[in-house]
Amino acid sequence: MNTSLRKFFGLAVCAFGLFAAQAAVAQNAIDSFDVNQQGGKIIIRLGFKEALAGAPGSFTIARPARIAFDFPATANALGRSSQVIGEGDLRSVNLVQVRDRTRVVFNLRNMMRYDAKVEGRSLLVTLTPSAATASRFAEGRPDVVHALKDIGFRRGRLGEGRIMVDLSDASTGIDIRRQGQQIIVDFLKASIADKLRKRLDVVDFGTPVQIINTFPQGDNVRMVIEPRGLWEHNAYQTDTQFVLEVKAVAFDPNKLVQGTREGYKGEKLSLNFQNIEVRSVLNVIADFTDLNIITSDSVQGSLTLRLKDVPWDQALDIILQTRGLDMRKNGNVVWIAPRDELATKEKITLESQQQINELEAVRTESFQLNYAKAADVVRLISDEKQKLLSKRGSAVVDARTNQMFVQDVSSRLDEVRKLVARLDVPVRQVLIEARIVEANDNFAKSLGVRLGFVDSAIHKVLGGSLTNTQFVTAPTLGTLPTQGSTLNLANTNVNLPAQGVTGNNGTFAISLFNGAQTRFINLEITALENDGKGKIISNPRVLTTNNVEALIEQGTEIPYQTVSNTGTQTSFRKASLSLKVKPQITPDGNVIMSLDVNKDAPDLSTATSAGIAISTKHVKTEVLVENGGTVVIGGIYTQTTADATTKIPFFGDLPGIGVLFRNNLRQDAKTELLVFITPRIVQDQFGQR
Numbered sequence: 054m055n056t057s058l059r060k061f062f063g064l065a066v067c068a069f070g071l072f073a074a075q076a077a078v079a080q081n082a083i084d085s086f087d088v089n090q091q092g093g094k095i096i097i098r099l100g101f102k103e104a105l106a107g108a109p110g111s112f113t114i115a116r117p118a119r120i121a122f123d124f125p126a127t128a129n130a131l132g133r134s135s136q137v138i139g140e141g142d143l144r145s146v147n148l149v150q151v152r153d154r155t156r157v158v159f160n161l162r163n164m165m166r167y168d169a170k171v172e173g174r175s176l177l178v179t180l181t182p183s184a185a186t187a188s189r190f191a192e193g194r195p196d197v198v199h200a201l202k203d204i205g206f207r208r209g210r211l212g213e214g215r216i217m218v219d220l221s222d223a224s225t226g227i228d229i230r231r232q233g234q235q236i237i238v239d240f241l242k243a244s245i246a247d248k249l250r251k252r253l254d255v256v257d258f259g260t261p262v263q264i265i266n267t268f269p270q271g272d273n274v275r276m277v278i279e280p281r282g283l284w285e286h287n288a289y290q291t292d293t294q295f296v297l298e299v300k301a302v303a304f305d306p307n308k309l310v311q312g313t314r315e316g317y318k319g320e321k322l323s324l325n326f327q328n329i330e331v332r333s334v335l336n337v338i339a340d341f342t343d344l345n346i347i348t349s350d351s352v353q354g355s356l357t358l359r360l361k362d363v364p365w366d367q368a369l370d371i372i373l374q375t376r377g378l379d380m381r382k383n384g385n386v387v388w389i390a391p392r393d394e395l396a397t398k399e400k401i402t403l404e405s406q407q408q409i410n411e412l413e414a415v416r417t418e419s420f421q422l423n424y425a426k427a428a429d430v431v432r433l434i435s436d437e438k439q440k441l442l443s444k445r446g447s448a449v450v451d452a453r454t455n456q457m458f459v460q461d462v463s464s465r466l467d468e469v470r471k472l473v474a475r476l477d478v479p480v481r482q483v484l485i486e487a488r489i490v491e492a493n494d495n496f497a498k499s500l501g502v503r504l505g506f507v508d509s510a511i512h513k514v515l516g517g518s519l520t521n522t523q524f525v526t527a528p529t530l531g532t533l534p535t536q537g538s539t540l541n542l543a544n545t546n547v548n549l550p551a552q553g554v555t556g557n558n559g560t561f562a563i564s565l566f567n568g569a570q571t572r573f574i575n576l577e578i579t580a581l582e583n584d585g586k587g588k589i590i591s592n593p594r595v596l597t598t599n600n601v602e603a604l605i606e607q608g609t610e611i612p613y614q615t616v617s618n619t620g621t622q623t624s625f626r627k628a629s630l631s632l633k634v635k636p637q638i639t640p641d642g643n644v645i646m647s648l649d650v651n652k653d654a655p656d657l658s659t660a661t662s663a664g665i666a667i668s669t670k671h672v673k674t675e676v677l678v679e680n681g682g683t684v685v686i687g688g689i690y691t692q693t694t695a696d697a698t699t700k701i702p703f704f705g706d707l708p709g710i711g712v713l714f715r716n717n718l719r720q721d722a723k724t725e726l727l728v729f730i731t732p733r734i735v736q737d738q739f740g741q742r
Contacts (some may be wrong), residue, residue, distance in 0.1 A: 081105075082130040083148065083155060085175075090140045095165075095180040097146075099157065102130070104174045110224045111169065112290050118142075118161035122169070122178075123223070127155045143180060199225040199243040201274055204267060206255050210641075213300040214260030216278065220293045227295060229288055236278040236286055238297065243274045261301045319366035325359045331376055334358070335389060338369055349390035352378060413462045415445055420457045420469070425477045427457040433476075434459075434469060441468060480598040481734060483636040483644060488729040489591040489652050489670075494722070496584050501716035503577040504547035549699055549716035551579040576713070591652060593632040596735070602647075606631035611655055613664045628653040628667045636732060642680050644732040649673045650686070672728055680734045689726040695719070 085100030111122045129150045137145045142165055147158040165180045203219040218240075226241030245267065253265040261280040268275060280286075283302040290296070322341055326334065332348050334356070339346040342365055354376055360368050373379060379392040388395075422430065427450045434441040435448055442448065446461030459469050562577040597603035608629020615622050633649040652670040672687035700706070700715030707714070 080126040082128040084130045097178040099176040118164045120159040122157045124155045201245045208258045214262030216297045218295045238276040240274040245274045319364040323361045345386040417460045484733045486594045486731045490727045491589040492725045493587040497720045498582045499551040499718045501549045501551040505575040507573040602635040604633045683731045687728045691724045693722045
C-alpha cells in the first residue's frame with residue numbers, strides 16, 4: 054500500500070480479527086451488500102441492522118479514483134473486508150473497521166458522480182459516469198454550522214507543499230477543481246474568522262505552492278492555491294482535518310504525457326480498424342490528441358487493430374512496436390520513423406558535432422574564483438578519468454590572484470562556466486559544542502572506641518612504670534584531672550578508633566574512678582561521617598567548515614625519562630582535554646560528525662619515582678544529529694560500596710556492650726561521566742545556497 058493510500062484510510066491500522074470485541078461497542082452494523090447496473094448507472098445497496106439517522110459523511114479522491122463513506126458507531130458484520138465487483142467503472146469495494154467506526158471505499162477506474170439516500174434500513178448509492186475532474190468530499194449537512202478553525206502550511210519530506218485545514222466538523226462539504234494553473238477549493242456553507250481571511254506567501258518553503266488566498270465567497274469559503282511549474286495534487290481528510298498536497302512533477306522531454314504516475318496516463322480512446330494504413334492510424338491519434346506528428350516517408354504498411362478504452366499513449370506505443378517504429382519528441386512535435394533510420398540520423402548528427410568541435414577555433418577565458426581554490430578546480434576539470442575539457446583544451450592557474458585561465462572551444466567553456474558557478478560558493482560552517490560532565494557522590498561513616506583500665510594497687514604490686522604497657526598511666530593519688538585537660542589515652546586496653554575516612558574525628562571521652570582514686574576506667578568514642586558531592590563540566594567548542602576536520606586542545610605535557618644506548622632522554626606525554634571533529638552537512642539540514650573526544654588528567658595520588666600516571670577518558674564515534682540538537686555519545690557509571698567491621702573476638706559479638714569492642718566503617722562512592730555533543734549550522738551573511 055503506497056503512502057497516499059495509507060493517508061486515504063486515515064492512517065488506520067485495521068484489525069479485522071477484533072470484530073467481535075468492537076461489535077459490542079458499535080450500535081449499528083452493515084449486514085448486507087448488493088450491486089447491480091442499470092443502463093450506465095451503478096446502484097449499490099448497503100443494508101444495516103438499524104435505520105440510519107441521515108446520509109453519512111463522504112469524500113472522494115481523484116487520483117486514484119475513490120469514493121468513501123464513513124459510518125460512526127457501526128461495525129462490519131459481512132464477515133469480509135473486501136469484494137471484487139467488476140461492474141462498469143466500479144472495480145472493488147473495501148470495508149475498513151477501526152474500533153466502532155467503519156469506512157466503505159469504492160475503488161473506481163474513472164471518477165464518477167454519486168448520490169446517496171437513506172431508504173428504511175438501507176443506504177442507496179447511485180454512481181453516474183462523469184467527465185468532471187473535481188473532487189467532492191462531504192455534501193455538507195444543512196442543519197450544522199460549518200466553519201474553518203485554522204489554516205496551516207508545511208513542507209513535506211519530499212518537497213511537497215501540504216495545506217492543512219482544521220474544520221469544525223467532519224461533514225463540511227468540500228469541492229476541489231483545477232482551473233488553469235490554480236487549484237480552487239470551496240468549503241460549502243462554511244464561515245471563516247477574520248484572522249484567517251488573508252493571503253499567505255509561502256515561496257520561502259521551497260515547494261511548488263507559491264500563494265494561498267482564503268476568502269468568503271457567498272455562503273461558502275473559497276481557497277485559491279497558486280502553484281508553479283509542473284505539479285499534481287492529492288487530497289484526503291481525516292476526521293476534521295482536511296489536507297491537500299501539491300507535489301512537483303519533473304519534466305521529461307521524452308514523455309508524451311507528463312506526470313509521476315507509472316504506466317500510461319493519456320486519455321482513453323477506442324480504435325477498430327481492418328487493414329488500415331499505419332500513416333492513417335497515426336493521423337487519427339494526432340487528431341484525437343491535437344499532437345503534431347511528423348511521419349517519415351519510409352513509414353509504410355498496414356495493420357488491423359481493435360482497442361477499447363486504451364490510453365492514447367499506450368495505443369501509440371503498441372502501433373510503433375508492431376511496425377518496428379520509434380519516435381523522438383521535441384516540444385509538442387513528435388517525429389516517427391523506423392528505428393534504424395532514427396539511429397542512423399542521430400549517429401550522423403553526433404559525428405558532425407564532433408567534427409565541428411575539432412575544427413572550431415579555441416578561445417581563452419579567465420575565471421576569478423572567490424571561495425574555491427583555483428588549483429583544485431583545475432585539477433577537477435583536467436582529471437583524465439572524467440575530463441571536462443576537449444582534446445585541445447588546457448587550463449592554468451595564477452595562485453597569487455586565485456584566477457584560472459581556460460583555453461577551449463565555446464561549448465566546453467560554457468560547461469566550465471556552469472561548473473565554476475556551482476563550485477565557487479561559500480562553504481557552510483558548523484559550530485560543534487561538547488560538554489563533558491563528571492559527577493561524584495561520596496559518602497563514608499566510621500565509628501570506633503578506645504577503652505582502658507588502671508588499678509594503682511596492681512601498679513604497686515607489679516612495681517615499675519606502666520608507661521610502656523597497654524594501660525593508661527594513673528594520675529597521682531588524691532588529685533583529679535583539671536577541667537579542660539586531656540586524658541592520656543595513648544596506651545589502652547582496647548584501641549579501635551574511627552579510621553579510613555579523611556577528616557577530623559569527633560571525640561567523646563569519659564573517665565570513671567572510685568572514691569580512693571585507685572581504679573580508673575577511661576572510655577573514648579570516636580566517630581566520623583563524610584558526605585560530599587562534586588561536578589566537573591568541561592565545555593570545548595570549535596567552529597569549522599563543512600567536511601573539514603577541526604581540533605581544539607588544552608592541557609599539560611608531563612615529562613618522563615627513557616634510557617637507551619644513546620643515554621637518558623626526556624620525553625613528554627600529553628594530558629589534555631581535546632575535541633577532534635569532522636562535520637558533514639546533509640541535504641536535509643542534519644549533521645554527520647566523526648568525533649574523537651579525549652579527557653586526560655594527571656593522577657598525582659599515584660605519583661612515584663618512575664613517573665606520574667595519567668587518568669584517561671576517551672570516546673571515538675560517528676553520529677547523525679539534527680541541526681541544533683543534542684545527543685549523548687557516551688557515558689560511564691561506576692559505584693563502589695564497602696562495609697568493614699574490626700572487632701575483638703567474642704567481646705565484639707556480645708549484645709549491647711559489644712559496641713565497645715569493635716570498629717565499623719561504611720563507604721559508598723558513585724562516579725558518572727557523560728559526553729554531550731551539539732552541532733549548530735552557522736547562517737552567515739553570505740546567503741548560503
